[in-house]
Amino acid sequence: MQSIGVGLIGTGxxxxxxxxxxxxxxxxxxxxxxxxLVHLAEIDADLAARRAAEFGFERATANWRDVVADPEVEVVSITTPNALHAEMALAALAAGKHVWCEKPMAVTLADAERMAAAARAAGRVAALGYNYIQNPLIRHIGALLAAGTIGVVNHVRFEMDEDFMADPEAPFSWKSDAASGYGAPDDFGVHPLSLIAVLFGGVARVMAQLAKPYADRPLAGGGRRAVATFDSACVLMELRNGATGIMALNRAAWGRKGRLAFQIFGSGGTIAYDQERMNEFQLFTASGDPAEQGFRTVLTGPVHPPYERFIPAPGHGLGFNDLKLIECHELLNAVAGRPARIIDFAAGLGIERAVHAIVRSHREASWFDV
Known part of the structure; x- marks a missing residue:
C-alpha cells in the first residue's frame, strides 16, 4: 500500500x-x-472549504455523510462532539472504512456496545483517541512495572484536573448539556482510565461520588440554564491486578491546565508522573544506602522509543500533538496488520463500562463491578 485515503469529520x-x-x-x-487527505467535513460549507485549504484536503463538504460515502476515503477521523460519535462511526464501519474516533466512545453504553459489535463484524480497524498512552515515558513506565522495578504494585492514585469549567460565570456550553454525556467521568475521566487499562489491565470495581460545583451557568441571550453534567468526581477503585486505587477528577480546578498525574506505589518503590511535565517522571527504588535514597528525575530522550523519530537529542521534549502523531502511526500499523499500541473499540468498551459503573455507583451509593 503506497497511500491511504483519509477523511476528516470535524475541524476544531x-x-x-x-x-x-x-x-x-x-x-x-x-x-x-x-x-x-481526500475529504473533509464541517457543519458549514465555507468553513469546510477554508479548513480543507489550511489542512491540505482535496475536497470539502458540509455533509459528513459525503466523507463516509466517498470511495477514495479508506479511513475516517471522527473529531466531533461526543454525542455524534456513535452515528458517524457506525456509518463509516458500515461503508467499509477504518475508523479513528476521538474519546469518549459514545454517550450511552448501548451505543458503545453497538460500535464494538459493528467494528468486529466489519473486520476494520476502529481505534479511539487515547493519545496519552502513546507518551514514550508511559511506555517506559509500563516496561518498568513489567520488570518488577518497584516490586508488586499495591496502590495507585490518579488525578486529572483542568480549569476550563472553573469560572462559574462562563457561558453554558455543550459540555454542560446532558446530551454530551456525564461530564467528568466520560469526557474527562476516560483518559486516566485509559492509562489504568494499559498499565494494569483495567478497573474491577468502583465506588464513586460525583458533584456539580456550579448549579447553573449563564446563557448568551440572557438568563441561566441548569448544569446537567458533573464537573468533579472522586472514585475508589479496585484494579484487576488486585491493587487498590483512587481517582480524582475536576474540570473546575483553577490553575490546572493539563494535569493528568499519577503515583504508583509498589513493594519496592514508587513511580510518579504529571502530564503538565510530560517529558519527565520520578522514580524511587528502595535499594542502596538509605542515607542516599530519594526520587530521581528521568528525562525523556532517544532511549525511550519512539522519541528518537522526532528529536535526536535527549531533554528537548515532545508535545501533545506529537502523541497524536504517534497514535496515527499505531493506527496505520494496525491497518497493515502489524502489532499496534491502540485502544480499539473492543478495549474501549471496557473503559465505557467503567464510566457507567462509576455513575451507577454514585446514584446508588454502592460499590459496583465493572
Whole structure:
C-alpha cells in the first residue's frame, strides 16, 4: 500500500490535531503508506472549504455523510462532539472504512456496545483517541512495572484536573448539556482510565461520588440554564491486578491546565508522573544506602522509543500533538496488520463500562463491578 485515503469529520481542536498527525506521520516515521487527505467535513460549507485549504484536503463538504460515502476515503477521523460519535462511526464501519474516533466512545453504553459489535463484524480497524498512552515515558513506565522495578504494585492514585469549567460565570456550553454525556467521568475521566487499562489491565470495581460545583451557568441571550453534567468526581477503585486505587477528577480546578498525574506505589518503590511535565517522571527504588535514597528525575530522550523519530537529542521534549502523531502511526500499523499500541473499540468498551459503573455507583451509593 503506497497511500491511504483519509477523511476528516470535524475541524476544531481535535480535528486540527488529527490533520497535523496525518500530515506528519510519513515524514516522522518513514514507513507505511503516505496519507492522502481526500475529504473533509464541517457543519458549514465555507468553513469546510477554508479548513480543507489550511489542512491540505482535496475536497470539502458540509455533509459528513459525503466523507463516509466517498470511495477514495479508506479511513475516517471522527473529531466531533461526543454525542455524534456513535452515528458517524457506525456509518463509516458500515461503508467499509477504518475508523479513528476521538474519546469518549459514545454517550450511552448501548451505543458503545453497538460500535464494538459493528467494528468486529466489519473486520476494520476502529481505534479511539487515547493519545496519552502513546507518551514514550508511559511506555517506559509500563516496561518498568513489567520488570518488577518497584516490586508488586499495591496502590495507585490518579488525578486529572483542568480549569476550563472553573469560572462559574462562563457561558453554558455543550459540555454542560446532558446530551454530551456525564461530564467528568466520560469526557474527562476516560483518559486516566485509559492509562489504568494499559498499565494494569483495567478497573474491577468502583465506588464513586460525583458533584456539580456550579448549579447553573449563564446563557448568551440572557438568563441561566441548569448544569446537567458533573464537573468533579472522586472514585475508589479496585484494579484487576488486585491493587487498590483512587481517582480524582475536576474540570473546575483553577490553575490546572493539563494535569493528568499519577503515583504508583509498589513493594519496592514508587513511580510518579504529571502530564503538565510530560517529558519527565520520578522514580524511587528502595535499594542502596538509605542515607542516599530519594526520587530521581528521568528525562525523556532517544532511549525511550519512539522519541528518537522526532528529536535526536535527549531533554528537548515532545508535545501533545506529537502523541497524536504517534497514535496515527499505531493506527496505520494496525491497518497493515502489524502489532499496534491502540485502544480499539473492543478495549474501549471496557473503559465505557467503567464510566457507567462509576455513575451507577454514585446514584446508588454502592460499590459496583465493572
Amino acid at each position: 481542536y481535535m480535528g486540527k490535531c488529527h490533520a497535523l498527525a496525518w500530515n506528519g506521520v510519513k515524514p516522522v516515521f518513514g514507513d507505511g503508506p503516505r496519507p492522502r
